[in-house]
Amino acid sequence: GAGVSQTPSNKVTEKGKYVELRCDPISGHTALYWYRQSLGQGPEFLIYFQGTGAADDSGLPNDRFFAVRPEGSVSTLKIQRTERGDSAVYLCASSLTPRLAGNEQFFGPGTRLTVL
């Protein structure tokens, strides 16, 4: 079966531009997560969806960041007015419903975002 996929794999943009990053979770996984990883750091939590709703968005750094999952499957992370400090690898993960199964999250390969 297919794992978590993310597109694009690389994105280069200019400061101030808007970007969208896409995540396709594993089929049947109701939970979806976004993390970002900066050089030399571990992944840092951004947002967690259970179904279509954001159950926890406490990790979004500011209101330039927004994520949606309108049909409970594919998710899009949107960043407005990008800044150089937004440059990182953005990781998406999915899992089965945490309360019904283990808590293992399965990660995609990430999107490397570079803001010039």
Place this chain on the structure above:
Amino acid sequence: DQQVKQNSPSLSVQEGRISILNCDYTNSMFDYFLWYKKYPAEGPTFLISISSIKDKNEDGRFTVFLNKSAKHLSLHIVPSQPGDSAVYFCAARSGQGGATNKLIFGTGTLLAVQP
């Protein structure tokens, strides 16, 4: 404030020997711990996990030990193989009654297994 700490940025081990990777945490509300392995240009791959109600979990060559009183966990790999060379991340989940399932990661340890 780093709630999950991996104090060794790197570790080098001979093939066939045991690799021991360590992780410390500060938050006593963490109820689940996981280890992930990451190769360059790939996403983290789940390895093994342990619930806070246990003190050991074993899966093949991988064993995770949890010492709740010391807020410390470790991953043992035996025997180590060159293909195990990667960055290993420790992660913890804050229970919070199931309200969130976010993971908090350490900064990782780069394991190099020498042939």
